[in-house]
Amino acid sequence: MPNGGVDAKRAVEELKELAELTGGKDDGGSRRVAWTDEWVKAREWLEGKLSEIENVEVERDEAGNLWATLRGASEKAVLLGGHIDSVPNGGWLDGCLNTIAAMETIRALSGRDLPVTVRLVDWADEEGARFGRSLLGSSACANALDPEEVRGLTDKDGISLPDALREHSVDLDRMNESHKQLENAAAYLELHIEQGPVLERMNLPLGVVLGTFGVERHVVKFIGQHAHSGSTPMDVRRDAFIAAARSAIAFRDDAAARDDVRATTGFVNVSPAIVTAFNGVCEMSLDQRALDADVLADMLRGAKENGELISDEENVSVEWEKVWEIEPRPFDEKLVELADEAISEVAGTSHRLPSGPLHDAAEMAPLMPTVMLFVKSLRGLSHTKEEDTPEKDIEASVAAFHRLAEKTVGWMSGRA
Amino acid sequence: MPNGGVDAKRAVEELKELAELTGGKDDGGSRRVAWTDEWVKAREWLEGKLSEIENVEVERDEAGNLWATLRGASEKAVLLGGHIDSVPNGGWLDGCLNTIAAMETIRALSGRDLPVTVRLVDWADEEGARFGRSLLGSSACANALDPEEVRGLTDKDGISLPDALREHSVDLDRMNESHKQLENAAAYLELHIEQGPVLERMNLPLGVVLGTFGVERHVVKFIGQHAHSGSTPMDVRRDAFIAAARSAIAFRDDAAARDDVRATTGFVNVSPAIVTAFNGVCEMSLDQRALDADVLADMLRGAKENGELISDEENVSVEWEKVWEIEPRPFDEKLVELADEAISEVAGTSHRLPSGPLHDAAEMAPLMPTVMLFVKSLRGLSHTKEEDTPEKDIEASVAAFHRLAEKTVGWMSGRA
Numbered sequence: 001m002p003n004g005g006v007d008a009k010r011a012v013e014e015l016k017e018l019a020e021l022t023g024g025k026d027d028g029g030s031r032r033v034a035w036t037d038e039w040v041k042a043r044e045w046l047e048g049k050l051s052e053i054e055n056v057e058v059e060r061d062e063a064g065n066l067w068a069t070l071r072g073a074s075e076k077a078v079l080l081g082g083h084i085d086s087v088p089n090g091g092w093l094d095g096c097l098n099t100i101a102a103m104e105t106i107r108a109l110s111g112r113d114l115p116v117t118v119r120l121v122d123w124a125d126e127e128g129a130r131f132g133r134s135l136l137g138s139s140a141c142a143n144a145l146d147p148e149e150v151r152g153l154t155d156k157d158g159i160s161l162p163d164a165l166r167e168h169s170v171d172l173d174r175m176n177e178s179h180k181q182l183e184n185a186a187a188y189l190e191l192h193i194e195q196g197p198v199l200e201r202m203n204l205p206l207g208v209v210l211g212t213f214g215v216e217r218h219v220v221k222f223i224g225q226h227a228h229s230g231s232t233p234m235d236v237r238r239d240a241f242i243a244a245a246r247s248a249i250a251f252r253d254d255a256a257a258r259d260d261v262r263a264t265t266g267f268v269n270v271s272p273a274i275v276t277a278f279n280g281v282c283e284m285s286l287d288q289r290a291l292d293a294d295v296l297a298d299m300l301r302g303a304k305e306n307g308e309l310i311s312d313e314e315n316v317s318v319e320w321e322k323v324w325e326i327e328p329r330p331f332d333e334k335l336v337e338l339a340d341e342a343i344s345e346v347a348g349t350s351h352r353l354p355s356g357p358l359h360d361a362a363e364m365a366p367l368m369p370t371v372m373l374f375v376k377s378l379r380g381l382s383h384t385k386e387e388d389t390p391e392k393d394i395e396a397s398v399a400a401f402h403r404l405a406e407k408t409v410g411w412m413s414g415r416a
Numbered sequence: 417m418p419n420g421g422v423d424a425k426r427a428v429e430e431l432k433e434l435a436e437l438t439g440g441k442d443d444g445g446s447r448r449v450a451w452t453d454e455w456v457k458a459r460e461w462l463e464g465k466l467s468e469i470e471n472v473e474v475e476r477d478e479a480g481n482l483w484a485t486l487r488g489a490s491e492k493a494v495l496l497g498g499h500i501d502s503v504p505n506g507g508w509l510d511g512c513l514n515t516i517a518a519m520e521t522i523r524a525l526s527g528r529d530l531p532v533t534v535r536l537v538d539w540a541d542e543e544g545a546r547f548g549r550s551l552l553g554s555s556a557c558a559n560a561l562d563p564e565e566v567r568g569l570t571d572k573d574g575i576s577l578p579d580a581l582r583e584h585s586v587d588l589d590r591m592n593e594s595h596k597q598l599e600n601a602a603a604y605l606e607l608h609i610e611q612g613p614v615l616e617r618m619n620l621p622l623g624v625v626l627g628t629f630g631v632e633r634h635v636v637k638f639i640g641q642h643a644h645s646g647s648t649p650m651d652v653r654r655d656a657f658i659a660a661a662r663s664a665i666a667f668r669d670d671a672a673a674r675d676d677v678r679a680t681t682g683f684v685n686v687s688p689a690i691v692t693a694f695n696g697v698c699e700m701s702l703d704q705r706a707l708d709a710d711v712l713a714d715m716l717r718g719a720k721e722n723g724e725l726i727s728d729e730e731n732v733s734v735e736w737e738k739v740w741e742i743e744p745r746p747f748d749e750k751l752v753e754l755a756d757e758a759i760s761e762v763a764g765t766s767h768r769l770p771s772g773p774l775h776d777a778a779e780m781a782p783l784m785p786t787v788m789l790f791v792k793s794l795r796g797l798s799h800t801k802e803e804d805t806p807e808k809d810i811e812a813s814v815a816a817f818h819r820l821a822e823k824t825v826g827w828m829s830g831r832a
Binding site: 260282 | 647652661665677681691698774
């Protein structure tokens with residue numbers, strides 16, 4: 001077998017097989033939305049493949065996560081994570097690449113006497129596509145899911161989350177009991193497509209993820225007074241949109257001047273929004289991200305100061321409402337080093353970068369040493385059937401993930 | 417009678433009487449939308465009052481405009497214009513102040529041997545509130561209405577403009593025949609509330625209007641490429657909203673640096689307008705106004721240049737679509753002088769200012785010497801029941817309008 005025991009070409013073939021079964025690049029995109037029949041079909045396909053691997057035990061936990069365990073001399077376990085669920089009309093790689101690379105890694109390790117245990121986990125409902133709550137299975141497993149926060153969620157047909165879970169033999173109030181799966185967990189590894197343009201622009205197939213960004217998300221509301229576009233001289237206007245526009249530029253410029261952070265204006269709603277008046281109200285979203293908590297706090301402080309200064313100059317008022325926040329989840333330094341080695345051995349060059357999107361790894365990072373690998377995304381696209389990665393890069397990612405698993409097993413056995 | 421023959425207090429009482437009959441400051445605002453029963457009621461009230469004035473002949477023309485004629489030695493006529501129609505829930509002064517001040521002026525002149533003819537015209541449907549086409553009656557009278565442009569208009573209940581006109585004995589295809597009313601017209605005078613904050617801020621009751629602004633109205637569309645707020649570094653973004661925001665500020669700053677012009681961003685639509693992505697498309701309206709055609713053209717040229725420069729810097733493209741334009745309609749220099757005199761005699765100080773909103777006077781200005789007077793609006797408000805002007809200022813406006821009519825009659829008789 002090429003690549004030290006792992007058959008990366010088989011992983012690519014299995015990705016295509018899954019796309020054939022439940023959608024992917026063609027046929028409108030993938031259809032593996034969690035808690036639906038096609039997701040069940042995908043998991044039955046996965047479970048069938050896992051059951052064929054020598055010495056592997058397959059089970060489901062109380063949160064609906066699927067585990068495949070290859071026991072070693074010690075119960076101490078290295079976890080390999082992925083999610084086979086997708087968004088509607090999703091790509092052929094987002095989530096299932098991770099699961100299939102983990103399966104191929106388990107296959108490569110299965111004939112050996114392992115010093116520690118290796119476990120694949122296929123998380124249930126990473127995307128939150130049906131009920132709007134992402135990382136559902138992994139947050140339950142991390143004992144970080146509050147059932148009350150999600151009990152009232154319904155899908156677009158009015159079906160409640162608890163009812164949908166019950167149809168898949170999951171009891172919302174017992175989901176956090178899945179936490180006992182982590183009893184002996186000692187490290188968590190995950191591979192994912194980048195979903196961004198960084199690696200492609202650097203012409204690199206692979207990168208090591210330094211952690212997931214912390215996020216500060218606010219709605220910023222500017223309040224002036226609308227009036228007629230003809231009768232109101234420029235110098236007496238209290239134009240809320242102009243204040244918002246100046247602020248959005250200030251937020252953007254601040255982020256652009258810092259090292260590898262983000263600031264994004266998303267929705268923008270003005271009122272009265274007619275051609276014959278300037279606007280008395282403008283409400284817009286600001287999403288700020290950074291890997292360092294102090295940097296993130298400084299960005300938010302700066303944005304509020306800028307918003308105040310600009311609002312004073314434009315004679316409007318400004319209000320901030322926090323709508324979401326999550327702290328940065330930096331990954332483990334030792335595992336980042338091992339991942340760098342694995343990538344360099346496979347691809348010659350590695351690169352370290354933060355993750356913009358969240359991943360199941362963010363739920364594991366506070367609990368155990370964690371790291372992720374990114375493989376190049378073409379044009380940075382994901383969550384669409386246009387999502388793609390060259391096959392040779394997919395193969396390189398499977399090979400590097402396998403090497404990282406081997407290195408982590410070695411590191412763990414030294415500590416076991 | 418005070419004020420040289422005009423009874424300005426009676427005009428105020430009649431404004432209140434009309435408000436009592438068809439809404440005004442109280443009771444939800446005025447309800448005199450053209451081509452409705454309450455507008456008919458208001459006009460019957462007006463017609464009744466006009467018919468009581470000695471030597472006055474009242475008639476309707478083919479466009480539904482109401483004329484009251486006080487014949488003088490010459491057929492050459494000075495026109496005093498107004499409109500009794502209002503927007504829904506409108507103010508107690510917009511439009512009807514003009515009509516009632518003209519009626520009071522006709523009353524003051526009616527006992528005299530006049531060298532020229534004086535005519536009041538109450539224009540039909542200045543506001544365009546029901547069918548969206550403003551200046552309907554005055555544009556027909558100016559022979560500037562294209563029936564095909566308005567034939568397809570419907571109100572919110574689906575009733576067509578031609579059907580509604582027919583119910584009021586107006587045939588769309590014959591409206592322009594009303595143009596013969598202007599055969600002997602030699603000057604046009606109109607009084608209006610300012611609908612802006614300029615006079616109030618200068619603590620002046622009255623001003624002379626220099627003309628109505630020319631308008632260039634465009635939809636400006638910026639096209640980049642949306643992507644995820646977390647995964648896309650700042651330096652590779654093609655953020656259409658940021659380009660639009662920078663452009664809106666450039667348009668505003670350019671107008672603020674010029675003398676008495678306007679530039680207004682009205683609606684702003686971004687896409688995909690979600691918190692987790694920057695925007696790939698932003699479409700916004702730009703409304704530019706100036707009294708000088710060359711200045712207006714220069715503003716538009718500058719805006720397009722700025723939009724291109726900014727779009728290049730932000731790596732997006734930009735498209736301009738013209739949605740409306742009208743050339744500036746400067747008023748007559750001699751009448752501006754006479755108006756200045758009239759105001760100075762009544763109020764001590766005059767001030768010259770352009771009109772942001774359009775008025776029926778804009779339709780008359782290309783056809784004959786035209787001028788308007790503005791009276792102070794409190795807080796610049798109009799098209800709302802909060803619209804107001806102190807009664808002493810309303811009285812001053814009626815007195816000044818009467819003096820302007822006297823001066824214009826004198827000027828005309830010199831030319832008759």
